[in-house]
Amino acid sequence: MKNIKEKIAYSLLFFLFFFLDQTTKHFVFKKHSALIFENENFVFSLKVPTPLMYLTYIILLGLLLNWFSKKQNKNTLDKLGFVLIFSGAVSNISERLFNGFVIDFVHIYNGVFNVADFFIILGIILLFFSKDELMKN
16 A cells, blocks of 8 residues: 555544444444343353453454565455454454453344454455455465
8 A cells, every 4th residue: 555545545444444333332332232242252252261362363463464564466355354354353352452341232143243243254255355366266
């Protein structure tokens, strides 16, 4: 992302996605508290010791940042996927740091999710279907 306007645009998207996730959680917490699930566990509600949880976050985000910074010829799907994953992860991690849990409220089958989780999933899908990645296979 050598173009400053592009960097600003993706930075604004990061903050927009972060704000959207936090706003939905705040709204649901205030207006529909019966829907919320205070998730104190790791991904998919796995019971993982807290220090290991944060170490895993650091490693995974570090790997993602390293990959993204080294990847040549980033296309729009790469950039948007990265922003979605990073904003969702930062939103959930910051909430966990401040509250000790993450608010989940979207009930699907046996799971409970939040908007940040969907951002992360969508980002992974975009990276997976990135033009460069499809051309390698």
